[in-house]
Amino acid sequence: MKRPRSITLRLTLYFSIASTAVLLVGGFVIGRLVEAHLAEQDLRTLQGKLELVRATLADTRTQRGVAPLSAALDSALIGHHDLFVQVIGPDGRILYASSDLLFPEVLRSSTGPGAAATEIRSITWESDDRRYRGIAGSAATGNAGEAPAIAEVALNIDFHRSFMAEFRNSLWLAIAAGIVISALLGWVSARRGLAPARRMLKLTQRISANRLGERLPPESVPAELSDLAVAFNDMLDRLEDSFRRLSDFSSDLAHELRTPVGNLMMQTQVALSKARTADEYREVLYSNLEEYERLAHMTSDMLFLAKADNGLIQNADETVSLDEEIRQLFAFYDALSEERGVDLVLIGEGCVRGDRAMLRRALGNLLANAIRHTAHGKAITVRIGRSGNRTELRVENPGEPIAGEHLPRLFDRFYRVDPSRRSKGDGAGLGLAITKSIIEAHGGEIGASCAEGSVRFEIALPAG
Ligand SMILES: Nc1ncnc2c1ncn2[C@@H]1O[C@H](COP(=O)(O)OP(=O)(O)O)[C@@H](O)[C@H]1O
Ligand SMILES: [Mg+2]
Numbered sequence: 001m002k003r004p005r006s007i008t009l010r011l012t013l014y015f016s017i018a019s020t021a022v023l024l025v026g027g028f029v030i031g032r033l034v035e036a037h038l039a040e041q042d043l044r045t046l047q048g049k050l051e052l053v054r055a056t057l058a059d060t061r062t063q064r065g066v067a068p069l070s071a072a073l074d075s076a077l078i079g080h081h082d083l084f085v086q087v088i089g090p091d092g093r094i095l096y097a098s099s100d101l102l103f104p105e106v107l108r109s110s111t112g113p114g115a116a117a118t119e120i121r122s123i124t125w126e127s128d129d130r131r132y133r134g135i136a137g138s139a140a141t142g143n144a145g146e147a148p149a150i151a152e153v154a155l156n157i158d159f160h161r162s163f164m165a166e167f168r169n170s171l172w173l174a175i176a177a178g179i180v181i182s183a184l185l186g187w188v189s190a191r192r193g194l195a196p197a198r199r200m201l202k203l204t205q206r207i208s209a210n211r212l213g214e215r216l217p218p219e220s221v222p223a224e225l226s227d228l229a230v231a232f233n234d235m236l237d238r239l240e241d242s243f244r245r246l247s248d249f250s251s252d253l254a255h256e257l258r259t260p261v262g263n264l265m266m267q268t269q270v271a272l273s274k275a276r277t278a279d280e281y282r283e284v285l286y287s288n289l290e291e292y293e294r295l296a297h298m299t300s301d302m303l304f305l306a307k308a309d310n311g312l313i314q315n316a317d318e319t320v321s322l323d324e325e326i327r328q329l330f331a332f333y334d335a336l337s338e339e340r341g342v343d344l345v346l347i348g349e350g351c352v353r354g355d356r357a358m359l360r361r362a363l364g365n366l367l368a369n370a371i372r373h374t375a376h377g378k379a380i381t382v383r384i385g386r387s388g389n390r391t392e393l394r395v396e397n398p399g400e401p402i403a404g405e406h407l408p409r410l411f412d413r414f415y416r417v418d419p420s421r422r423s424k425g426d427g428a429g430l431g432l433a434i435t436k437s438i439i440e441a442h443g444g445e446i447g448a449s450c451a452e453g454s455v456r457f458e459i460a461l462p463a464g
Contacts, residue, residue, distance in 0.1 A: 015186030
């Protein structure tokens with residue numbers, strides 16, 4: 001997988017792209033506004049001049065020839081070096097031209113006979129490498145009854161052009177500088193913004209296997225990172241818990257092995273301390289056999305759990321009727337329950353899909369526990385029912401309540417509520433752990449609860 005780009009680089013890049021876009025748009029708009037402003041200014045000047053020409057024209061009788069008009073206009077326009085004026089008579093004859101500047105045809109046609117002064121648009125053109133802006137308008141001559149002439153006025157706007165060119169140059173330079181500065185600022189802020197992440201890294205580096213108790217204080221990191229800190233802490237909680245269970249497990253294991261091995265050693269030493277009869281030896285061997293069986297049972301249970309941990313337990317896929325299994329288990333435990341004076345009651349029915357032998361083992365563990373913990377004369381109830389697409393099974397027996405802190409730990413390996421009690425019938429505390437791995441291997445859940453003097457183990461499995 002390609003490694004994602006650095007966050008600092010990314011933020012800097014996005015920041016630069018955004019500020020570049022903003023600066024470019026800003027620069028473009030400013031350029032346009034200045035240009036429009038200049039054009040507006042030109043137009044106003046031109047309109048003033050057009051009015052001047054109109055007034056002069058109205059005062060001059062053209063019939064008296066072109067000369068008086070020229071003289072009148074020349075004197076009116078004196079001192080306006082950049083201004084060009086041309087007057088065209090109604091017959092298309094040029095009545096007056098302030099210079100030999102060529103006015104374009106479009107200018108003439110841009111004005112209708114009655115075009116109002118406010119409607120006048122300016123037109124720009126180029127002639128001899130110089131740029132002009134001009135307007136045209138009809139202008140009544142001083143001769144009554146004569147069609148109006150057309151007055152054209154133009155300004156040389158080369159000055160504006162060079163101003164705009166210079167203005168644009170400085171604008172682009174400023175924008176380029178702005179882009180560089182914002183990229184730098186973006187980089188600095190991205191680095192500063194990520195400082196809490198680096199601090200978090202320092203904190204996490206302090207955490208190691210023997211310092212799993214350390215946590216990241218979520219209130220000491222910015223809001224965006226606090227979820228991460230919380231998730232990280234949760235992960236540490238789980239790790240710490242598994243770690244603790246693992247180390248408990250090894251010490252429990254040593255503990256569990258020590259007792260039978262100790263018993264075996266002691267019995268053997270006692271037997272060897274003097275000469276015995278064959279019957280006495282046989283008795284010692286029988287007693288040893290019991291311990292060996294216990295050890296064999298424990299090791300095979302542990303092997304099963306190790307396999308389950310690694311997902312190695314084989315899972316046949318057949319429809320298993322839970323009520324049928326429970327009935328068979330009741331038959332199996334018949335003698336034991338009778339001996340203990342405990343009634344076995346089954347209510348309901350239901351099927352699941354899975355491995356018959358394993359499910360029987362799981363349910364058998366629950367029943368064996370229940371029978372062992374039920375007082376004489378009481379009854380164990382197994383209830384099977386359905387809720388949605390799950391089949392639920394509940395084993396309930398009246399008995400001594402289990403304190404709340406023990407309930408979630410009952411399914412831990414070697415966990416027993418009362419560690420001192422270790423009578424013959426008791427297992428090594430692996431039964432519920434095995435039940436749980438079997439149920440989970442079948443995609444189900446198991447939980448223990450305790451209420452009103454009853455201990456309850458509940459299983460939910462996908463219905464078959
Ligand atoms: N039905 C029950 N009523 C009361 N306590 C129970 C019941 N089932 C299990 N327990 C408690 O849970 C512990 C763990 O059970 P389990 O894993 O089967 O181990 P074991 O049966 O070998 O002691 C038991 O030691 C007992 O303290
Ligand atoms: Mg048990």
